[in-house]
Amino acid sequence: MTSPLEQKKIKIAGPSVVTANRTWDGIVVYRTAAKSWSADLSEAVIVRNSDEAKALLAESVADDVGAVGAYIAPVQVGDDGKVEPGNLREQIRRTGVTIGQPAQV
Amino acid sequence: MYAYDEIDRTLVNERVSEFRDQVKRRLSGELTEDEFKLLRLQNGVYLQLHAYMFRVAIPYGTLATNQLRALAHVARKYDRGYGHFTTRQNIQFNWIKLAELPDALEDLAKVGIHAMQTSGNNMRNVTSDQWAGVAPGEIEDPRIWSELIRQHTTLHPEFSFLPRKFKIAITASDHDRAAIKIHDIGLRLVKNEKGETGFEVLVGGGLGRTPFIAKTIKHFVHGRDILSYIEAILRVYNQYGRRDNIYKARIKILVHELGIEKFSREVEEEWQHIRNSSLQIDDEVIEDIRSRFTYPAYEKLPHMPDELRQAAADPDFEAWRKNSVAPHKVQGYSIVTISLKPIGKPPGDATAEQMDALADLADIYSFGEIRVGHEQNLALPHVAKRDLPALWKALDKLGLATPNVNLITDIIACPGLDYCSLANARSIPIAQELSRRFANHELANLIGRLHINISGCINACGHHHVGHIGILGVEKNGEEVYQITIGGRADEGAALGTLIGPGVKFDEVADVIEDVVEAYLALRERPEELFMDTVKRLGVEPFKERVYATR
CATH class of the missing domain: 3.90.480.20 (Sulfite Reductase Hemoprotein; domain 2)
Structure with missing residues (x-):
């Protein structure tokens, strides 16, 4: 869960995606195979080695208008192909805060 | 205002x-x-x-x-x-x-609010005592000087690209509610032997990765010279502060590496060049700012009105009054702290409905003024004592009358991993669980004054270093782990807490804090001995033994 802001070298240990925040509203998005961004993790392109990750990140960063702060994040791919976030940070980014929000409780 | x-x-x-x-x-x-x-x-x-x-x-x-x-x-x-x-x-x-x-x-x-000085490597929002202007015994209203510095530093080109962010806090009371000793510059209003107003200037305080308590660089700087003296400090910082390493860029590192004596000499030398310049403040400038602060037309009211006497029979009111109401400089009035720490809720959050309703109450009971404190609570600074019972009832309806100010559930916490991109661990759920564990008001009162501070990473936005009990969330092998410190404080006796041992897991934190509190209750010599007194008397060892004996 080390902050990806401290991500210095691109070295991945398993399936990963590129994630960022959409520029105009800041919501969490994932890079898709169609070279676009989606809020749906299941639409993210999965990379499995460092070279693929580097290439995907470079392409994502170049799309500066669509999303900001792109970085590589781990995911878990189930036997059924279902993609889930690979750590707590990414789980929180995907599903929201783990606490009740004051206006909703 | x-x-x-x-x-x-x-x-x-x-x-x-x-x-x-x-x-x-x-x-x-x-x-x-x-x-x-x-x-x-x-x-x-x-x-x-x-x-x-x-x-x-x-x-x-x-x-x-x-x-x-x-x-x-x-x-x-x-x-x-x-x-x-x-x-x-x-x-x-x-x-x-x-x-x-x-x-x-x-x-x-449209209402004069902005977001300048809230981010970036510049001079940040100047903070002060939330009881400024109403606290009994203060030298004078520190906001006059805060405003002077705000005006001088806002968008000032020399302070817009500093090596790192820069924070100033000002107090004018003996009891420091502004945490000046953990700021880059801390200013304490004092009078000299001639009765002139000036400042004790402290420098190099800060938390984060490398925490330091600020050191006094000058015992008295005349009020008219305070801008030039601050500017001299900033020029030395701008010249020598490191820009090659973000973790070593704050002024606290420079002060530490140069030593306060050498740093002081550098500032003094710079100050002599600019002291008698246009930076010297004319009395008219201060008077103009002073004149723009308006104070209520207080009534002459009794010290103990009938309304308050009658309400004292209600134990719930008394529980709230005891912890939330503080003396005011004007007889018949009080300062009311409004806890933003309802049991089990995120510390420091307020809904739009609460803010609107509180504004209405401030119009009715506090001359239209609200204060914000660094403890993540609000305050109404001018409440007539006769109005306290009615105010309490109104606050209670809004969920804003939790009687826990300065008690163990009055927790300071950063947003942590639930919101923050820098965080390594969650803070708010820890605060919520602790709040629930110590929800019993009689227990919290029995424990007495005890501040818990929680940060979700080493940047220390929750000021964990200076919590009586500090909790720092870190990440270890992909899991949230929390380090516990004891003995910190943020007031005039500011001190950094001592780490008591290895970090504990998310699910264990509340149990550990319960152990620390139980140890304190068993160790204190009398009910009036506060947690910090016990820590001062015995050190952290007994707490460490209690926590780790069975872990």
Whole structure:
């Protein structure tokens, strides 16, 4: 869960995606195979080695208008192909805060 | 309250127009994120886990009711209906859209609120005692000097590209409610032997990765010289402060590496060049600022009105009064602290409805004024004692009368991994669980004054180093782990806590804190001996033994 802001070298240990925040509203998005961004993790392109990750990140960063702060994040791919976030940070980014929000409780 | 002049209003409005244009150019692709980042940060806009975060300044913690209503409006219209009061007299909105930010800024500008000095490597929002101007025994209202420094430093080119962010806090009371010793510059208003007003100047305090308590650099700087002296400090910092390593860029590192004596000599030398320049403050300037602060037309009221005497029979009222109501400099009035720490809820959060309702109550009971403290609570600074029972009932209906100010559930916590892109671990759920564990008011009262501070990473926004009990969340092998410190304090006797041992897991934190508290209750010599007194008397060893004996 080390902050990806401290991500210095691109070295991945398993399936990963590129994630960022959409520029105009800041919501969490994932890079898709169609070279676009989606809020749906299941639409993210999965990379499995460092070279693929580097290439995907470079392409994502170049799309500066669509999303900001792109970085590589781990995911878990189930036997059924279902993609889930690979750590707590990414789980929180995907599903929201783990606490009740004051206006909703 | 302080009344802004035409210069302030023009500055704030121009800032909105500039930012609107910058956002437009960013969204069109004319500006890259690299180009835009500095501009958004200069307007308090961060990028967090889920969205942009918008930090708004509340200079020296003073708000008028129309300003609080404007904050409620922003929460309701542009965010998710709530805001989070921080440890530096700011409010943060966590779900704001970049495309709507210029509108939000424009709405705030109409009531003189802005986001300048809330981010970036510049002079940050000058903070002060939330009881400024009403605390008995203070030298004078520290906000006059806070405002002077705010005016001088806002968008000052020399302070806009510092090696790192720079924070100033000012107090005028013996008891430091502004945490001046953990600031880059801490100012304490004092009188010299001639009765002249000036400042004890402290420098080099700060928390984060490398915490230091500020050291006194000069025991008395005359009020007229305070801008030149601050500028001399900043020039030395600007010249020698490190820009090659973000972790060593704060002035505390420079002061530590040079030593306070050498640093002091450098400042003194620089000061002599600029002391008698245009930076020397004319009395008229101070008087002009002073005249723009308006104070209520207090009535002559009894010390103990009948309403208060009658309400004292209600134990629930008394429980609240005992912890939330403080003496005022004017007889018949009180300062009321409003806990933003309801049991089991995120510390420092307030809904738009609560903000609106509180503004109404401030109009009725506090001459239209609200204060914000670094403990993430609010205050009504001018409440007639006769009105305390009615105010309490109204606050209770809003969920704002939790009687836990300064008790163990009055927890300071950063947003942590639930919101913050820098965090390694969650803070708020830890605070919520602790709040629930110690929800019993009789137990909390039995424990007495005890401050818990929680940070979700080493940047220490929850000020864990100076919590009586500090909790720091870190990440270890992909799991949240929490380090516990004991013995810190943020007041005039500021001290850094001592780590008691290895970190513990998320699910164990509340048990560990219970052990620490049980150890304290068993070890204290008498009920009046506060937690910090016991720690001072015995050190951390007995607590360490208690926590780790069975772990």
